[in-house]
Amino acid sequence: MVGQPLVRLQDVAEHAGVSLATASRMLSDPEYGGRAGLRERVLASAAELGYRPNPHARALAMATSTNIGLVIHDVRDPYFATLSGGVITVAERHDLLVSMVCSYRDASRELEYTKRLADQRVRAIILAGSSVRDSAHAAAMHAELVSYQHSGGSVVSVTRGRTVGHVVDIDNSGGMRTLVHAMVELGHTSFGVIAGPLRLLAVRDRLQGIRQGLKDHGLTLGRDDIVYVDMSRDGGLAGAHLLMKRPKPPRCLLAISDVVAFGALSWLRAQGMTVPDDVSVTGFGGIPAAIDAVPSLTTVELPLEQVGENAMELALKPASPRHIVEVKGTLVRRDSVAPPR
Amino acid sequence: MVGQPLVRLQDVAEHAGVSLATASRMLSDPEYGGRAGLRERVLASAAELGYRPNPHARALAMATSTNIGLVIHDVRDPYFATLSGGVITVAERHDLLVSMVCSYRDASRELEYTKRLADQRVRAIILAGSSVRDSAHAAAMHAELVSYQHSGGSVVSVTRGRTVGHVVDIDNSGGMRTLVHAMVELGHTSFGVIAGPLRLLAVRDRLQGIRQGLKDHGLTLGRDDIVYVDMSRDGGLAGAHLLMKRPKPPRCLLAISDVVAFGALSWLRAQGMTVPDDVSVTGFGGIPAAIDAVPSLTTVELPLEQVGENAMELALKPASPRHIVEVKGTLVRRDSVAPPR
DNA sequence: CTGAAAGCGCTTACAG
DNA sequence: CTGAAAGCGCTTACAG
Numbered sequence A, B: 001m002v003g004q005p006l007v008r009l010q011d012v013a014e015h016a017g018v019s020l021a022t023a024s025r026m027l028s029d030p031e032y033g034g035r036a037g038l039r040e041r042v043l044a045s046a047a048e049l050g051y052r053p054n055p056h057a058r059a060l061a062m063a064t065s066t067n068i069g070l071v072i073h074d075v076r077d078p079y080f081a082t083l084s085g086g087v088i089t090v091a092e093r094h095d096l097l098v099s100m101v102c103s104y105r106d107a108s109r110e111l112e113y114t115k116r117l118a119d120q121r122v123r124a125i126i127l128a129g130s131s132v133r134d135s136a137h138a139a140a141m142h143a144e145l146v147s148y149q150h151s152g153g154s155v156v157s158v159t160r161g162r163t164v165g166h167v168v169d170i171d172n173s174g175g176m177r178t179l180v181h182a183m184v185e186l187g188h189t190s191f192g193v194i195a196g197p198l199r200l201l202a203v204r205d206r207l208q209g210i211r212q213g214l215k216d217h218g219l220t221l222g223r224d225d226i227v228y229v230d231m232s233r234d235g236g237l238a239g240a241h242l243l244m245k246r247p248k249p250p251r252c253l254l255a256i257s258d259v260v261a262f263g264a265l266s267w268l269r270a271q272g273m274t275v276p277d278d279v280s281v282t283g284f285g286g287i288p289a290a291i292d293a294v295p296s297l298t299t300v301e302l303p304l305e306q307v308g309e310n311a312m313e314l315a316l317k318p319a320s321p322r323h324i325v326e327v328k329g330t331l332v333r334r335d336s337v338a339p340p341r
Numbered sequence C, D: 001c002t003g004a005a006a007g008c009g010c011t012t013a014c015a016g
Helices: A009-016 A020-028 A038-049 A055-062 A078-093 A107-119 A135-150 A172-185 A201-216 A233-244 A258-270 A288-292 A304-315 B009-016 B020-028 B038-049 B055-062 B078-093 B107-119 B135-150 B172-185 B201-215 B233-244 B258-270 B288-292 B304-315
Strands: A067-072 A097-102 A124-127 A154-157 A166-170 A191-195 A226-228 A252-255 A280-282 A299-301 A324-327 A330-332 B067-072 B097-102 B124-127 B154-157 B166-170 B191-195 B226-228 B252-255 B280-282 B299-301 B324-327 B330-332
Touching: A009 A020, A009 A038, A020 A038, A055 B055, A067 A078, A067 A107, A078 A097, A078 A258, A078 A288, A078 A304, A078 B078, A078 B097, A097 A107, A097 B078, A107 A124, A107 A135, A124 A304, A135 A154, A154 A304, A166 A304, A172 A201, A172 A252, A172 A280, A172 A299, A172 A330, A191 A201, A191 A233, A191 A258, A226 A233, A233 A252, A233 A258, A252 A258, A258 A280, A258 A288, A258 B288, A288 B258, A304 A324, B009 B020, B009 B038, B020 B038, B067 B078, B067 B107, B078 B097, B078 B258, B078 B288, B078 B304, B097 B107, B107 B124, B107 B135, B124 B304, B135 B154, B154 B304, B166 B304, B172 B201, B172 B252, B172 B280, B172 B299, B172 B330, B191 B201, B191 B233, B191 B258, B226 B233, B233 B252, B233 B258, B252 B258, B258 B280, B258 B288, B304 B324
Parallel strands: A067 A097, A067 A124, A124 A154, A154 A166, A166 A324, A191 A226, A191 A252, A252 A280, B067 B097, B067 B124, B124 B154, B154 B166, B166 B324, B191 B226, B191 B252, B252 B280
Antiparallel strands: A097 B097, A299 A330, B299 B330
């Protein structure tokens, strides 16, 4: 690359009449003493020359950068977009840049990006998507994270089950269980579940919550009462179709996430079915749009933005002791549910 | 930072029995010749030792990195989330990481982040939010971008009016004009506009499109027919309130963006007003959720994801010649509009 | 407190 | 084609 010569620390030092070392100290170590007026002089020179430190040189010398790595499933998903907003807010407060990558729920992408971020010496890696249940992959991820943490990096997972780094543990199963209780108490006994891929831990946990919630009331889920789809609006569309076209369609549709529930609502609307009169629908997550859905969506609301903030705050803490922040969702009952007719 | 010793290029070179220089060439220059089997040997050593190049050392030596900087207004806004998805998709294809920052429509943030990204020697800076109309700020941004480009960086703006770098030019005014024509042809004559802050060029352009569209039919907008709000769902809520509480409320609400329109729909619903029977509502942008709104939202649909892909593709092109990609929206008429009663 | 020097891990003219 | 050496722009023991 060609370019006009940039001003280096060396230039600042000369301009201020001090050594490179002193200039470096005055500029980047606020604690450092120094004879009266020295610091001011160096700062003035830096300002006058328009000095802007080269972060790569610094990262090379210090073996750490001023960036944060954020791994999510998909930015286009409001769940992750909202969470990312929280991460970015706190990162900004600490003058940290965030490099965001999307795994699209693909294990190998997740691993590759994690390595890439580790190589970049980001200060912290925040894994904000549910971890994947694949023992080979899990082992590789674990090894990578351990070595990354060992080299001074900070690891934060927004998923339980990781044995390294800090954790923001979202109570997926408990939230779903509470939701199911409420539906049963509303009078529902016939459920259909639109689930996501079983390799995702969050999916498993939410399903477990559903099963437990039903079991608490002596109910069970039949094999056919659950369908597995992509965790997207289109997945929800397909899932609703599969469940509702059965001979005896369920009276309450439990979607694995809000976005999936939106797809279901859309399918039902297209079929001319009325929610909640014909069928009740629930989501999970509490993305902002849930409140504006028509009918407004009953869901387990997670403080998504705050989860992102928590994650970023944990990223700033030393690796030891490990912190586990538990986040519980709150059931928000809205218009998408009613007692079965 | 403490950490186990990582393997360096030097180690690979020794293991393969070649010099540092040769190892470097074999590993990072596929074009480079070399005696038969040499490359294989070096690659084998690198693989065996688990060599992972230090990107900062490389960036320092080459004065360029393998990252892309993306500046948007807000990740939580589906408009930008969708667009970002496109950027990330193409970036991944080229093995590039994207560092994403949110300006929250704040000029000084935009400038600071741009500088920061330039300092990081990102390969390209993609400015995906509408530029701000403030001559001092514009001058500073321009100077920064020129110097960045001069030093080898690639600049792409998803907004017109920038005189440096490539541009993805979204036809904001033309799109709005078409939309207004359609509304007038539907029989509307009484409009209310929920606009965003005038310092945003995109807002000005869309407003201009509205005015032009009306003028084409001999109509004009009164001073009170337009309100200025935050470009968010809550802004839309407030805007609808302001306009609809007037003595003679408009029969058609033109929102400056889809998200703002969602807010308006929400307010109207809360008031017990029916869309489109009582009032028609339109948006702009074509975010995915527009189709699932109830009533589904009439809007000018932009290929947002593709805009992001285009931007990233332009980022890969040499600075000269400049490319201007023009993107037109398409009017999508849905259920949120009807002839006035 | 301050400075000269080594070192971070690469790339790339420059000689051979 | 290959290697020794300089250089990228910082930080930080190590002496003074």
